[in-house]
Amino acid sequence: PGKIFCVVTDADISRAWAPMDTRGSRIHYLAPTQRVVERLRLYGVPKENITLTGFPLPKENIGEKEKILKQDLWRRLRVLDPTGVFHKNYGDTLEQFLGKKPKCIYCKDQRVWVMFAIGGAGAQRNLAAKVLKSLSVHIKTGKIGMHLVAGIHNDVEQFFKKHIKKLGLANFMGKGIKIVSAQTKDEYFHEFNMALRETDVLWTKPSELSFYSALGVPIIIAPPIGSQEFFNKYWLEVIGAGVAQENPKYTHEWIMDYLDNGWIAESALQGYLEAPRGGVENIRNVVFK
Template sequence: MAKKGGKKVYVVTVDMGYGHQRAAYPLKDIATRPRSIKKHNGSDVICANTYPGVPNSDKRRWEGGRGLYETISRMKKLPIIGRIVFGTMDYLQRIKPFYPKRDLSRPTAQLRQVYGAIKKGWGKDLIEKLNKEPLPYITTFFTTAFFAEEHGYTGDIYCLCTDSDVSRAWAPLNPKTSRIHYFAPNKRVKERLMRYGVQEKNIYVTGFPLPKENIGTRGTLRILKKSLGCRVGKLDPRGVYQKKYSHTLQEYLGKQYCNIKEKRPLTIMFAVGGAGAQRDIGITILKSLKDCIERGSVSLILVAGSRPDVFDYYTKVLRNLRLNARQKKNISILFHRSKFRYFELFNEKLCHTDILWTKPSELSFYSGLGVPIIMAPTVGSQEEYNRAWLHAVGSGFEQEDPRYTDEWLFDWLDSGWLAQAAVEGFMDAPRNGVYHIEDVVLRNKKSEIEDVHLL
């Protein structure tokens, strides 16, 4: 429950993959619950589809959507039928081309169906509970924003977008009269929401909320700068980038964070998505880098997230590979059944990670922490836009064939390319989203990303 004297808000998310909950995690410090909702997920963040006492009718609606998405995502790699089924789902969720500029406010059939379910009572139980003690309401999912507005929530309503571009589903049925305020992770999302009919005054370009434990205080960015200072040395073993851009590094990091030597191997983190797809890529990477891992020059973190099936898969494969003691020392599996505890462990490991290898999901925004991203194949049309955004920022690259990671990765390192990507992300990807959001909601202060940030 809320501490006396401290301003608090309701942070509402959904348990569907990782993206929506990962966006909510950095806001946990300002989150609280009404007395009628017991603590769950190890925090005061409220999960709309799993909170204690959620009506069975609501639960069935949520579980149907989540189960279908995860099943179809895993089916994508099946030769023929998988592509057809996934393609159909992806088409229904597609984001229309941004150009030519035009009015895109017409609601889709899917959006009308969502509103039809809400009018029949979907989400009413949650909003009635929150309305007994109204506070500012921040949600990381569009449907739960619609819950609040349609069921008469009396507090302010904020919706936090979680990708670098969004479909029509994120805007309400009648956007021009809606009182939902939006937190956009980048300028393109603001422009897109306006095309959907959302009023400009209701949109704040805050950036995606990144974890404070990876940033440090807003003014000094001490933790972020120290991590990046160590990372640049690992990503530029020949000093190519550091020599050419020494003045840039000193200006943006400060001399005290340049040329930091940390006694650890080059650390690569491979993270699967919430549906558990692409887990096999992690093993392919491991096999390719096996000799480097044995020499102690590379450490690999396989992220199973909160999925026991992925953890079991990695555990079984590692056992069958019969790794020796030196190899085992430099290979680890990151797993916890609680998603919020997993996020905490992930953020802790990320401070000492040099390369994040993952599909371009919400983790694309973590390039703002000065971490270069090697992109696995996309899963879903929104990730195509995230991929384009990473390219525009200069902090992400498509993977080459994982079977030959031991060849192309070290070519990239020798060129200083990955070090440059890390610094580009630090300089041009928004990183203070959590602080901007707190300014808007807690202090009634308009707070947005600086103009220097791209897209």
């Protein structure tokens, strides 16, 4: 028998991932971060059984030579900086890492699109409803849009539609509110990736979705569930790619404050700069060499 490949999708890793006899194991770990590499070494895993790969992110969100990623990030940073304070402070840095600023950054509207990702089998749907209610004032005025991620769970989609109607937002479906859902996982993954290109802020518990910060998508961190998510939250905050949510009842107030001060734009850039994203190619090179 050959090697067993283990793809790690969290920013840190517990002792349970490694067998008691680490020296005799055939498991080869594909680690997304240096912290995971260091942790595995502490657990006794030989260095030859560990490859630092970066996070595996969809090619359709990156493109050749990161063309799609950089195009989307330029657009996102424009929307996330309504007062211009971020570009004033980091303009030279942006061109250093993203290339020359496009003369015309395509932006079909001025809304800041917030994606709320519902974890698992619909966990935190009630939190999403609170956020939607708070942001309804900005949805109506054209300042904010929301992608509500229902996945393949029809009950979550119906839950969203019920609350959208209850809040008097039915007329904004498709233009100020979009539900990301599909019948199959393959269809959903594609729909999610396309919605993510339009997304300016990702609101999620710090699950494996944390690594989408590497695409320059800033994270608003919902309360963690499970120890690995506490570590992911810590990692996001340390690299500056995410901020913990404040009171969801007052989202319409604090999120505008964050935008006006350029803090969310800064998180977008930090995620792009600090989170490794070459996972797909690196994993392919290891597994199929």
